[in-house]
Structures are given as structure tokens and as C-alpha cells.
Amino acid sequence: MNDTEQVALVTGGAKGIGRGIVQHLASNGWRVVFCDVDDSVGKALADGSDGQVRFIAADVASERSVKKLVxxxxxxxxxxDAVINNAGIANPETGPIEDLSLADWQRRLDVNLTGPFLVTKHAVPHLRDSRGAIVNLASTRALQSEPETEAYAATKGGVVALTHALAMSLGPDIRVNCISPGWIDTRAFQGQPEGVPPLAQSDHRQHPAGRVGRPEDIASLVAYLISPAAGFITGQNFVVDGGMVRKMIYED
Incomplete structure (x- = not known):
């Protein structure tokens, strides 16, 4: 490996959007370290990377684990050179608020919001040395909601706010931005890509962009935001949802 190659750390990189980010960055010349709590899928992804990718088992909700990861x-x-805070509990539904346990609420905060804080905290000294960049993954659910998703929405709203606060604190040495994905079809990025049926045409048609999102839609924006080409961009939340957040929807 060339010691001058840039190094990115991606959390939650074994599956889903995180997996797409790992693969995209590695294919574009980055050396990539990624963490996940899924050992078997993480190791399998790293084993097929020809040494360009390193997997480290880690729980971003644990400060001891994060210190070891960094x-x-x-x-x-x-x-x-770059940190992509992607790890999170993806299922937004937690049932009626009166039945939501404190433990379930707290676990989502620990992973989805405290995780990015901890990884950033311990990565910052090294990112300052490289004048690097951070990209946090939030969600369009930080901006709009369905019923019974309070814990998830609260954490993602927190990620958006954490992003602009960090941008003010860490600039100009480190740029910090956020991406809020909408519906991204990650079924082929779960470590078992075979046998994924096509989505219904109605799923695609409801998006003003004409289709459901793909992990590479997010990964390509991550690659741009951590590149020198985005040197004048910091503190921003980029909504990548095929236009759905701008669509006015009424029931007939």
C-alpha cells in the first residue's frame, strides 16, 4: 500500500448504504477502514478487497470500542483523512409513544446520535492533521415523519444539528456536512445480494426523479463532499430523496 493514499473511516459499513460507500470509495483509490457489529458480513466484504479495505468489529455506542477503532x-x-458516520439502527418504527420503553429510546440515541459524537471526538485530532472532512448520515425523517417513529426521527434531527454545530467548531481545519437520504433500495447490499425481486413501477413513479434511490447515489455524494472539490462546502444538510420531500401529497 502507498502511504500517501488517503484513508477513510466508515461506520456501519458491512451492509446497506454503508457497504455502498465502502465499495465506492475503495474503487476510487481510497484506503477504507469500516466498522460494524456484524462480524461475518464485515469480514467477508474486507476479504474480497485485495487489501484496500480493512474491517474492524466495533460498536459506535461504546467509547472504549470507538477508541480502539480509531x-x-x-x-x-x-x-x-475522512470520517463517514453512517452506523445506525435503521428501523424507524417503535410503536405507540406510550409503549416505547426507555431502553429502546436510549439504544437508538446511543447508536444513531452518540455514536457520531464519539467517533468524531476521537477522530478530530487526526483529521486536523490532514485537514480532513466528516460526513454524517441523517435521514429525510429529520424533516418529515410517519406515525410511531419518534425515537428515530429525534436521533436524525440531532445528527443534522450536530453537523452544523461541528462545522462551526472545527472549521476551517475540518469540514463537516450531512446527507439525508430518502428511500434507498439497499436490498442487494445486505451481504446476500442474490434473488432480489424488482420493485413495483409505482414505487419508482411516485418519485419526481422517476426512480427509487440506490446506494451509489449516496456514495457518490460522500466521495464529492470529502474531496478537495467541495472545499467551500461545510455545515450543510444535503437531501437526496428523488424530490419526495418537495412533493405535495393529498389523499383523494
């Missing part, structure tokens, strides 16, 4: 990233890569 330490091992530096030991392997020799530097750190």
Missing part, C-alpha cells in the same frame, strides 16, 4: 485505523492506515 487507534487501529491509524495503525493500519497511518493517517485519517
Amino acid at each position: 487507534r487501529e485505523t491509524l495503525a493500519w492506515g497511518g493517517r485519517l
